[in-house]
Amino acid sequence: MGHRGQMHWTDVFPYLGEAEIEMLQFVKTTQPFVQHTFRKAIVILPRKNQSTMKPLIYIFCFMALFSSCANSQVVGESLTQFGQLLRNRRSIRDYTGEPISRDTLQRIVSAGGFAPSSYGQNPVEFVVVEDKSKLADIARSKRIGAPSVRAGSAAIVVIADTSKGELWVEDASVAAGYILLAAEECGIGACWNQIRDRAGQHLSASDEIKAILGIPSRYEVLCVVSLGHKAENKPPRTEREQNVQQRTHFERF
Numbered sequence: 222m223g224h225r226g227q228m229h230w231t232d233v234f235p236y237l238g239e240a241e242i243e244m245l246q247f248v249k250t251t252q253p254f255v256q257h258t259f260r261k262a263i264v265i266l267p268r269k270n271q272s273t274m275k276p277l278i279y280i281f282c283f284m285a286l287f288s289s290c291a292n293s294q295v296v297g298e299s300l301t302q303f304g305q306l307l308r309n310r311r312s313i314r315d316y317t318g319e320p321i322s323r324d325t326l327q328r329i330v331s332a333g334g335f336a337p338s339s340y341g342q343n344p345v346e347f348v349v350v351e352d353k354s355k356l357a358d359i360a361r362s363k364r365i366g367a368p369s370v371r372a373g374s375a376a377i378v379v380i381a382d383t384s385k386g387e388l389w390v391e392d393a394s395v396a397a398g399y400i401l402l403a404a405e406e407c408g409i410g411a412c413w414n415q416i417r418d419r420a421g422q423h424l425s426a427s428d429e430i431k432a433i434l435g436i437p438s439r440y441e442v443l444c445v446v447s448l449g450h451k452a453e454n455k456p457p458r459t460e461r462e463q464n465v466q467q468r469t470h471f472e473r474f
């Protein structure tokens with residue numbers, strides 16, 4: 222077992238060689254949607270006969286890579302890693318409950334810090350929450366609820382210092398978008414939970430979250446990004462390929 226209960230391939234598949242472990246690692250990092258399947262497989266596989274395992278692992282890896290190539294063919298071009306990432310990102314609301322490593326959380330939240338901001342004022346800040354009872358309180362602070370926040374292993378509360386600029390909504394939205402993409406790149410499921418202009422139980426959802434987390438009054442909460450290891454696999458939305466073209470206008474509408 223690795224840091225904070227993370228599995229290492231060698232713990233799970235001690236009978237695989239270095240090249241085979243590298244293949245698994247490659248499939249896992251390039252095809253984040255298979256990560257949950259691997260996690261499930263990890264529970265079942267080691268109990269089976271080793272001689273049947275190796276071919277199954279090979280078949281699984283080739284299928285994952287083939288499905289990725291097939292997806293690229295849909296748009297008739299070979300996609301860059303970023304293009305594939307854009308297509309793979311979906312709102313994921315069901316999580317396994319496994320903790321997210323501190324390194325991964327750090328990578329995800331720091332992506333938000335690289336977002337551009339109006340006049341370079343950087344009014345956006347982030348509160349990372351892992352405490353389960355705080356996650357439940359935050360979920361409850363939105364009157365209609367935020368079930369994915371309660372279900373998540375962590376959440377990033379995206380806030381902005383409103384004294385630093387009138388365009389804080391835009392600034393914080395760009396940062397939240399970066400966070401969603403960074404989560405996908407790390408193979409972590411994420412979902413935007415709207416907080417700005419949403420009612421809470423007594424106050425606004427934003428004010429209730431500020432009270433829970435001790436956030437000063439000059440800040441506003443834009444959204445809470447729930448995070449967790451994926452317990453649902455959503456395919457890329459292939460219909461968007463065409464839809465994006467229909468919504469794009471060159472030179473004039």
Ligand SMILES: Cc1cc2nc3c(=O)[nH]c(=O)nc-3n(C[C@H](O)[C@H](O)[C@H](O)COP(=O)(O)O)c2cc1C
Binds near residue numbers: 310412414416
């Ligand atoms: C501004 C904004 C607000 C959203 N608010 C919520 C929300 O409060 N709760 C939720 O579960 N999803 C929320 N979402 C996620 C959308 O429902 C989701 O992006 C949309 O259905 C498209 O699905 P996809 O992200 O899987 O492509 C929000 C997304 C955006 C961009």
